Amino acid sequence: MTLAVFFGCTFIAFGPAFGLFIFTIARDPLRIIILIAGAFFWLVSLLLSSLIWFIAVKASDPQDERLQKGLLIFGVMFSVLLQEAFRFLYYKLLRKAIEGLVALSEDGCSPISIQQMAYVAGVGFGLMSGAFSMINLLADALGPGTVGIHGDSQLYFLTSAFMTMVLIFLHTFWGILFFHGCEHRRWWEIAAVVIMHLTVSGLSFCNPLYVGSLVPSYLLMAAAAAWAYLLSGGSAQNLRRFLLCLRSGASPQPGS
Amino acid sequence: MITFMNNSDSEEEPCNERTSLMSAESPPVPSYQDGLQASAAGEAQAHRKRRAGSNRGPNNIAGGEMSGSGIPVRESALENEEEELTLKYGAKHVIMLFVPVTLCMIVVVATIKSVRFYTEKNGQLIYTPFSEDTPSVGQRLLNSVLNTIVMISVIIVMTVFLVLLYKYRCYKFIHGWLILSSLMLLFLFTYIYLGEVLKTYNVAMDYPTLFIVIWNFGAVGMICIHWKGPLQLQQAYLIMISALMALVFIKYLPEWSAWVILGAISIYDLMAVLCPKGPLRMLVETAQERNEPIFPALIYSSAMMWTVGMAKPDTAARGPSQQTWDAAEDGREHLRSPSHAESQMSETRSPVPTHPITSLEELEEEERGVKLGLGDFIFYSVLVGKAAATASGDWNTTLACFVAILIGLCLTLLLLAVFKKALPALPISITFGLIFYFSTDNLVRPFMDTLASHQLYI
Numbered sequence: 001m002t003l004a005v006f007f008g009c010t011f012i013a014f015g016p017a018f019g020l021f022i023f024t025i026a027r028d029p030l031r032i033i034i035l036i037a038g039a040f041f042w043l044v045s046l047l048l049s050s051l052i053w054f055i056a057v058k059a060s061d062p063q064d065e066r067l068q069k070g071l072l073i074f075g076v077m078f079s080v081l082l083q084e085a086f087r088f089l090y091y092k093l094l095r096k097a098i099e100g101l102v103a104l105s106e107d108g109c110s111p112i113s114i115q116q117m118a119y120v121a122g123v124g125f126g127l128m129s130g131a132f133s134m135i136n137l138l139a140d141a142l143g144p145g146t147v148g149i150h151g152d153s154q155l156y157f158l159t160s161a162f163m164t165m166v167l168i169f170l171h172t173f174w175g176i177l178f179f180h181g182c183e184h185r186r187w188w189e190i191a192a193v194v195i196m197h198l199t200v201s202g203l204s205f206c207n208p209l210y211v212g213s214l215v216p217s218y219l220l221m222a223a224a225a226a227w228a229y230l231l232s233g234g235s236a237q238n239l240r241r242f243l244l245c246l247r248s249g250a251s252p253q254p255g256s
Numbered sequence: 257m258i259t260f261m262n263n264s265d266s267e268e269e270p271c272n273e274r275t276s277l278m279s280a281e282s283p284p285v286p287s288y289q290d291g292l293q294a295s296a297a298g299e300a301q302a303h304r305k306r307r308a309g310s311n312r313g314p315n316n317i318a319g320g321e322m323s324g325s326g327i328p329v330r331e332s333a334l335e336n337e338e339e340e341l342t343l344k345y346g347a348k349h350v351i352m353l354f355v356p357v358t359l360c361m362i363v364v365v366a367t368i369k370s371v372r373f374y375t376e377k378n379g380q381l382i383y384t385p386f387s388e389d390t391p392s393v394g395q396r397l398l399n400s401v402l403n404t405i406v407m408i409s410v411i412i413v414m415t416v417f418l419v420l421l422y423k424y425r426c427y428k429f430i431h432g433w434l435i436l437s438s439l440m441l442l443f444l445f446t447y448i449y450l451g452e453v454l455k456t457y458n459v460a461m462d463y464p465t466l467f468i469v470i471w472n473f474g475a476v477g478m479i480c481i482h483w484k485g486p487l488q489l490q491q492a493y494l495i496m497i498s499a500l501m502a503l504v505f506i507k508y509l510p511e512w513s514a515w516v517i518l519g520a521i522s523i524y525d526l527m528a529v530l531c532p533k534g535p536l537r538m539l540v541e542t543a544q545e546r547n548e549p550i551f552p553a554l555i556y557s558s559a560m561m562w563t564v565g566m567a568k569p570d571t572a573a574r575g576p577s578q579q580t581w582d583a584a585e586d587g588r589e590h591l592r593s594p595s596h597a598e599s600q601m602s603e604t605r606s607p608v609p610t611h612p613i614t615s616l617e618e619l620e621e622e623e624r625g626v627k628l629g630l631g632d633f634i635f636y637s638v639l640v641g642k643a644a645a646t647a648s649g650d651w652n653t654t655l656a657c658f659v660a661i662l663i664g665l666c667l668t669l670l671l672l673a674v675f676k677k678a679l680p681a682l683p684i685s686i687t688f689g690l691i692f693y694f695s696t697d698n699l700v701r702p703f704m705d706t707l708a709s710h711q712l713y714i
């Protein structure tokens with residue numbers, strides 16, 4: 001496996017996310033703090049859901065395969081719901097923070113808007129989620145070995161990297177959608193985010209049938225991307241202007 | 257010449273010192289009214305008055321000190337502005353500390369993961385005399401608690417000794433002590449570290465080259481830390497010696513003792529800084545009374561000074577001068593950390609010029625850096641390094657501890673902005689770090705491993 005697989009998978013999984021980080025987040029200290037706090041919130045949600053799963057597993061019979069599988073499914077779903085709950089909590093915290101920043105600013109407006117915070121929070125969640133999924137795999141990829149020697153899929157590392165990438169993007173878009181739903185009291189947006197998340201996690205049960213998990217996830221990501229773009233004020237016209245490098249007027253740009 | 261809290265050096269090349277320690281940024285700021293200009297004496301007075309109070313915040317803006325001598329209304333108005341600016345620049349200060357803490361942790365984790373030497377058990381320090389090789393759990397726990405008691409007592413004794421020396425103005429002794437410890441760190445520990453790294457990567461190096469490398473590294477380090485040097489080089493050296501010290505701790509502290517010591521030292525830090533008779537608090541107050549920089553050794557400073565918003569353009573040339581330095585020095589906040597017997601490092605801090613601010617026609621708004629004790633760096637890195645060393649090859653635990661410590665630091669800085677006095681930097685971060693270490697290692701790891709084996713994603 002060694003370095004080639006290691007670097008390849010690292011850049012597939014984290015390349016776009018680091019690009020986003022470097023170009024949009026790294027310059028502004030406030031955004032970095034929001035990113036790290038978002039990562040922390042995701043971590044706490046993972047901790048609580050692992051606690052529940054751990055208790056359930058310890059309280060059950062380790063020999064019963066079906067039960068263990070059922071508990072795993074329950075663990076995954078519960079974890080997803082808890083992550084979304086913590087996203088909501090983070091939204092509440094950021095709302096308060098914006099009020100604080102507005103109160104402290106000289107000209108009565110916050111240095112960062114809730115939409116920017118939504119984007120950064122999404123990236124924070126995504127990066128932490130991706131890191132937790134992928135880092136151990138990457139560390140193992142550095143060492144010797146043959147993937148799938150016991151009959152499992154040989155594409156394990158590669159598909160994990162792609163899945164991680166799509167999850168990071170999805171978290172980013174879900175952050176934008178979720179916060180927008182919370183801001184404008186559109187509960188169906190929030191519900192859509194939760195359902196999408198459950199779907200993506202549920203689809204990962206199809207692994208190693210990767211066509212069943214990766215392809216729909218990417219399609220969902222494209223849909224979420226388009227929706228988040230539209231919600232952030234983008235439009236087909238903006239896109240056209242951007243792609244054709246035309247100078248535009250005062251059109252807002254998403255997530256900057 | 258080595259300068260250390262020696263006021264006679266204050267007249268010497270202040271500009272060089274300051275220019276080397278200053279960043280060139282001057283962000284635009286709305287100009288103050290002309291009425292805020294004050295005389296030198298008044299300014300110095302208000303300045304001293306302000307300092308005597310608990311108004312030393314992380315960003316004690318010089319604008320606050322620009323108020324007229326003792327005009328309460330203006331002072332309170334300026335205090336409000338000061339607070340605004342304090343919290344506004346707060347994010348920048350958090351990042352200014354995130355970066356070095358992250359770098360130190362990265363160095364420690366990279367070393368732990370690659371160099372076998374620092375994870376091998378090769379004896380213990382005399383500060384932890386009880387062995388943990390006992391068969392029973394209870395005995396092991398007891399031994400680790402006893403080790404902790406011994407270690408903390410040593411630290412308390414050393415700190416009290418240091419505070420007494422400082423109180424009775426035995427500056428030369430302190431100075432010599434610090435020089436000796438930084439010599440040891442910069443030369444001996446670096447030599448050992450370099451030797452182990454070369455062994456790990458099977459790189460041959462002859463003694464003459466080694467001598468030249470270590471000599472240069474150590475000599476430049478001594479100069480940067482104890483005398484003058486470019487700020488970033490100084491910061492880099494402080495990070496490196498913190499990392500070296502943390503590696504020594506990780507190697508020589510036995511497992512359970514390390515965790516108990518981390519917990520105990522956060523409690524000690526809390527008490528030493530916040531209790532009225534705590535040694536560190538007495539240190540801070542003594543230094544304040546004497547109008548000296550709080551114990552220039554053992555502190556990492558992210559000093560940054562901006563000279564902004566000149567009231568009169570013709571005085572703009574008088575930019576970074578003694579005024580800003582004086583105000584900056586006195587207004588700095590300090591995140592305290594216990595000074596430990598082993599962790600004696602120093603940094604260069606130019607001696608505080610005590611002559612009052614002479615001319616104030618320029619309005620300066622300063623961005624003071626935030627100071628963090630090197631002991632904090634060390635213990636953060638010990639926690640993360642231990643997590644990397646002992647968490648059954650799991651990177652998730654290391655990452656979780658890292659995020660927890662950063663968030664703890666962020667919260668501590670937030671509290672600092674609110675309370676504006678020296679605060680202990682260890683308790684919150686170490687608490688979070690410990691919680692996350694144990695919970696991630698025991699709860700999250702089995703969950704994530706199970707998910708990974710089925711290639712499930714949450």
